[in-house]
Amino acid sequence: MPEKSDYWFPAKTFGWGWGLPIAWQGWLVYGIAAILLATGYFIFPPETHIGYFLAYTWIVVLALVGVCWLKGEPPRWRWGK
Secondary structure, rough: OHHHHHHEEEEOEEOEEOOOOOHHHHHHHHHHHHHHHHHHHOOOOOOOOOOHHHHHHHHHHHHHHHHHHHHEOOOOEOOOO
16 A cells, blocks of 8 residues: 555545645646646537537546546545544
């Protein structure tokens, strides 16, 4: 199990999932995901290619979740500290 300092994304204090990045690599991943999502809007305009746009968006989001899963603290339901 990696040490806490090896994580890019901390677990949320409340709920399930991850919070904002705590390492520059996490911020880089967020930035790349944001650029890809914005680019997808121009490559697959939702007004004319809604199916492709939604599929592309889901692929980017699932890739982001995958990186969070691999490089973040183990997710579990948290009720607070």
